[in-house]
Amino acid sequence: MRRLALAAIGLAVFAVFARPAVSQSSPPAGLIVAAPEHVEITLFYGGANIEVAAQVPAGYEVAVRLMARPERLELKRLGKKAGVLWMGVGDASFENIPVVYQVLTSAPLVDLGPQPERARWKLGYDALVPDTAPGASLRAELVGLKEHEGLFAVRESALQRGNPRDASKIPLLSNATAGDLGSPPASDASVLMRGSFHLPARVPAGDYALDLIGFKDHRAVHLASAALHVEQVGVVRTVRELALDHGLFYGIGACLVAIVAGLVTGRLFRSKSDGAH
């Protein structure tokens, strides 16, 4: 009974002293906004530039990570057959590979913080495909393929520092600070960072996550996050929905387009040849 009472007092003392300690070490606040937040894939979509602005507590180096839908990726491995022919020689599987993965940093990646901290926030290709992960030996090949498509990019020191007073001049940032994204840090204790991502033409539709990760004293903290929505609209969306969900109508539509195109072209060329003779 006495032991139980002592334990209860001990727990109460721990709770009283632990609470202020937690509140004192509350994580620093940051803010990140993207413009545009909504990307529309139309018939003439050829890629988009996403401007990013962030307010960061002073003294922090930061990384901004754009990532979407980590999933299992199955590729074919290429190698030589019969000593001369480059062909598929097997499969290569990768786990938790995002469809899009782009990172901007304010300093070289290795200078941000220790590797375990960077790995925790999946910053850098070695964090994306760790040495122990399946397919790690083909990491460079995977990264090369994805970078060639414009879906992967790690651009070190690509975030430019600006004057915190300029934050009010950035409409989206000033709107966001007044909106429901939470209170930004005081401008005199914060730094403005700016950069841009490029989404290629073949970017898939979906929701993308933008994360602002700060590094200070070899520790990484999540400062803020934002969302980016990529959506097919108009003819592109209609054709895709028809092709996937209404195959019969899609087939009939394709035939109609062919017939109309044939009739129009036939008439055009006939009238030209009639005029020539």
Next chain:
Amino acid sequence: MLLLGSVVGAQIGVRVGKKLKADQLKILMAIVVLSVMGKMLLGLLLRPDFLVAYKGGH
């Protein structure tokens, strides 16, 4: 796009074909076939940029 391009392209091909002799058309056809063959052969003999590729014909 492919459909529209092929429909219009076929008409242009017919007009050009009418202006060429049979032998010239044969040479043109041979050049097209040999060019495609050459590209496929190079694709097999030259080391690809990346040693992984998407499945399904990419």
